Amino acid sequence: MKVYLAGPDVFLPEHGAAIAAEKKRICALHGLEGVFPTDPRHDPAADAAAEAWYGIYLRNEAHLRACDALIANLTPFRGPSADAGTVYELGFMRALGRPVMGYSNAGRDFAQRTLAFLGNHARRDAAGRWTDGEGMSLEEFGLVDNLMVDGGIRAAGGRLPVREVTGEARWTDLAAFEACVAGLARLKG
Amino acid sequence: MKVYLAGPDVFLPEHGAAIAAEKKRICALHGLEGVFPTDPRHDPAADAAAEAWYGIYLRNEAHLRACDALIANLTPFRGPSADAGTVYELGFMRALGRPVMGYSNAGRDFAQRTLAFLGNHARRDAAGRWTDGEGMSLEEFGLVDNLMVDGGIRAAGGRLPVREVTGEARWTDLAAFEACVAGLARLKG
Numbered sequence: 001m002k003v004y005l006a007g008p009d010v011f012l013p014e015h016g017a018a019i020a021a022e023k024k025r026i027c028a029l030h031g032l033e034g035v036f037p038t039d040p041r042h043d044p045a046a047d048a049a050a051e052a053w054y055g056i057y058l059r060n061e062a063h064l065r066a067c068d069a070l071i072a073n074l075t076p077f078r079g080p081s082a083d084a085g086t087v088y089e090l091g092f093m094r095a096l097g098r099p100v101m102g103y104s105n106a107g108r109d110f111a112q113r114t115l116a117f118l119g120n121h122a123r124r125d126a127a128g129r130w131t132d133g134e135g136m137s138l139e140e141f142g143l144v145d146n147l148m149v150d151g152g153i154r155a156a157g158g159r160l161p162v163r164e165v166t167g168e169a170r171w172t173d174l175a176a177f178e179a180c181v182a183g184l185a186r187l188k189g
Numbered sequence: 190m191k192v193y194l195a196g197p198d199v200f201l202p203e204h205g206a207a208i209a210a211e212k213k214r215i216c217a218l219h220g221l222e223g224v225f226p227t228d229p230r231h232d233p234a235a236d237a238a239a240e241a242w243y244g245i246y247l248r249n250e251a252h253l254r255a256c257d258a259l260i261a262n263l264t265p266f267r268g269p270s271a272d273a274g275t276v277y278e279l280g281f282m283r284a285l286g287r288p289v290m291g292y293s294n295a296g297r298d299f300a301q302r303t304l305a306f307l308g309n310h311a312r313r314d315a316a317g318r319w320t321d322g323e324g325m326s327l328e329e330f331g332l333v334d335n336l337m338v339d340g341g342i343r344a345a346g347g348r349l350p351v352r353e354v355t356g357e358a359r360w361t362d363l364a365a366f367e368a369c370v371a372g373l374a375r376l377k378g
Contacts, residue, residue, distance in 0.1 A: 057340025085337035091280035151246025187268020
């Protein structure tokens, strides 16, 4: 079982080479093969792309289509939600009907994080529900992220473990990640 | 051609009923049928969901699978990137091989918005590239959002028009949206 390792890990120094190696090691311990977005891959369209960024896109898409499952690092990234590229890839693999799992190293739920982000712009409407300063509502379901994220993982039979890890260690602590790997290994077994 | 109308529009007052009606009107002018996420839909699994949020997820997924194309409102939402649910749906429809388009009513590119979000936490590394306060890199490709978003639309042959619309009007101005609708009508024709 080849597992696409989605996450903002690719933005870590050296394109996340250290975390990529550690995630692949954990996958191998459980009998799985981890595939990191930056792994080399021969793809004619990607190789022919005139622009570097589009070559990266096409290679990532080829990696996704060639993998059997996905684990997404959904730790909030520069705002209340997970990294946009990671969420795109999660939806992509769910649409293909393949197992998807996710984890987050932030303990607060999505509504709490959104309220913290809005600060004193948050207000309550006439019905007592939270909105932002422009009157747009918040999702108050006690979920990890937008309901499409939590829902896609549930619909796929996946796990979505959450751990509170403070500071920069939230980018390197892999306990919740390993719970996802164990879940996939069990699906496979 | 049924077009799924993805976007944070669902968070506008009354669940975006006014913008839903206007988007559907524009679709109809171009011979297309707009489908809004909150549109009623009989779906046995969604009807049986014990939790409201999961019923919403399942109904949205059923809408997506029943649509022929998607237009995503990618105007940045509570952070430098588009709404997470919208990005999930974009990846979902791209994986199914259906046409996807997007639009944004924010003129600044993704790197500029991320730098504004980071404020004085942004710094340059030894090679002169921007990172955040934790040393994680930025995408500096001059794109609308994370390269997976722009790349998915390009790979699908879609359009990604951008217009600078200031203030709350950015949630209601539909000129860029209509450019997407016209693009889909042309694909269909």
